[in-house]
């Protein structure tokens with residue numbers, strides 16, 4: 001199995017609204033395995049969405065286990081945020097826009113439902129970084145990038161420092 005290459009801004013696929021997954025079959029599972037492998041190849045990566053590897057389908061992975069040992073990997077198929085509560089400003093980054101970080105306004109807590117690889121419906125109330133990451137990845141499925149959610153492109157977007 002090989003990992004997939006990351007599409008970067010301004011690739012037009014990052015602006016598309018992705019289509020729902022109608023059937024979870026062997027090819028869906030094989031694609032998800034490759035998506036997970038691609039996420040793990042990125043140092044510090046906590047989430048990835050299918051359009052970031054050029055596949056316009058409503059699939060995303062969230063895995064905070066590198067930061068929070070108790071966190072479980074979420075394979076989100078056709079995810080929907082049922083409810084968002086509270087507010088949090090968080091400094092985000094993205095593999096598809098890797099030269100920048102930005103202060104992004106998000107819900108503090110979200111209640112999300114999705115279809116699992118087991119073809120069952122799942123629901124979860126998430127908060128903290130997990131809630132932020134879920135919102136960031138679901139945005140990708142709707143063609144929205146984190147820099148779209150900043151209050152000011154002048155004061156809330158930062159170029160990453162590089163030490164070469």
Ligand SMILES: [Zn+2]
Pocket residue numbers: 093094095096136140
């Ligand atoms: Zn992203």
